[in-house]
Amino acid sequence: MVRTPSYDKNGLKKGTWTREEDKKLMDYIATHGCSNWRQLPKHAGLSRCGKSCRLRWINYLRPNVRRGNFTQEEDKLILELHQSHGNRWSTIAKHLPGRTDNEIKNRWHSYLKSSSTNPKLHPIVANNLKTSKHKDDKTNEEVNINSLLDNATNDILESTPIVTPPLPSPSTISSLAPGINSGKSFGLEEGACSKQPIGERSGDFWTEPFLHDFEENVDCSTDDLLMPFHELGIQYPPSPIDEEKSFWFYGMHINK
DNA sequence: AAGTGCCTCAACCGCGGACGA
DNA sequence: GTCGTCCGCGGTTGAGGCACT
Numbered sequence: 001m002v003r004t005p006s007y008d009k010n011g012l013k014k015g016t017w018t019r020e021e022d023k024k025l026m027d028y029i030a031t032h033g034c035s036n037w038r039q040l041p042k043h044a045g046l047s048r049c050g051k052s053c054r055l056r057w058i059n060y061l062r063p064n065v066r067r068g069n070f071t072q073e074e075d076k077l078i079l080e081l082h083q084s085h086g087n088r089w090s091t092i093a094k095h096l097p098g099r100t101d102n103e104i105k106n107r108w109h110s111y112l113k114s115s116s117t118n119p120k121l122h123p124i125v126a127n128n129l130k131t132s133k134h135k136d137d138k139t140n141e142e143v144n145i146n147s148l149l150d151n152a153t154n155d156i157l158e159s160t161p162i163v164t165p166p167l168p169s170p171s172t173i174s175s176l177a178p179g180i181n182s183g184k185s186f187g188l189e190e191g192a193c194s195k196q197p198i199g200e201r202s203g204d205f206w207t208e209p210f211l212h213d214f215e216e217n218v219d220c221s222t223d224d225l226l227m228p229f230h231e232l233g234i235q236y237p238p239s240p241i242d243e244e245k246s247f248w249f250y251g252m253h254i255n256k
Numbered sequence: 257a258a259g260t261g262c263c264t265c266a267a268c269c270g271c272g273g274a275c276g277a
Numbered sequence: 278g279t280c281g282t283c284c285g286c287g288g289t290t291g292a293g294g295c296a297c298t
Contacts, residue, residue, distance in 0.1 A: 003267060003291055014268070015291095038283065054284080055267065090286060101286075106265050109288095260298080268290075277281085 013047045017056050021046055025053055026061055059100045066098025070107055078104055078112060 005015035013021075028044035034057065037050035046053060059065070070078075074096055081092040089101035089108075096104065 016266075036283085051269090051284085052267075058285095059266075087287065102266080105287075110264055258298105261296090263295080264293090266291090269288085270286105271288100272284105272286085274284085275282085277279105 007047075011047060012049050012052075014052070017060075021048070022056070022061060025056060029057065029061075055102075059102045064098050065100060070099075074099070075107075075112060078107065082108065082112070 003015040005013060007013055024044050024046055025040075028040065032043070034040060034054075037054045040046075040050055041048045041053050044053070048056075077095060078092060081095055085091050087105075089105045093099055093101040093104050
């Protein structure tokens, strides 16, 4: 499932990303953040366009990107959200921690789309169609969707294998990754690095549930989650919160 | 074992919105 | 108000994997 590498007329590389390119991109973002995608490849030493770098980061390299099979809860949520939002994949993705819009879009086209027209293919779909039968009234529909979102999101969050480290203090960050403390922090917002200082972040959608998971599911599969980083030879200093159990991204150390 | 077709998913393309000059 | 630039989004494609014949 890879595209043959090629070069466009401007000499920019297209196609599959190599491990070397991944490492360069991650190395650069770890140090400088990703405030300007257009300039990033030039400064990072990549022969790629900014859009390609952004896409690679968002869909593959970004921390907390959840890879692997979709759970029933996720499928259920996607179906409900698609009923209310249509093909607004980025909107839908905001309700699925760790999933990218691209992944959800692929999931829809490859599986759920056909299942929605033929519920026999997917029991979750059949149930959804049953429960949402009388959604003519818009108010009822909104209520149903909202309650379903609450339930489904809780299900996902309770079963998610993802852990996100507690947010470090700015001083910790500056000591571990020079440059990050100058407003170029790693955020967990959709698709990009937030410019909001890390210390000011608290209690948002991305951190709260994972903090809970971090406490409850310390033995989850961080190896899987960090696979791209391990493969690239990136190591993680222990979290100041719990050195034994956690992994650490915000102040990650990259071997050179 | 070889051929074929479908499935999956990473990546590209083009458009539109936001924003600043 | 217009233009240019940048970014994000949704649609589409390319190619490997895999099941089936």
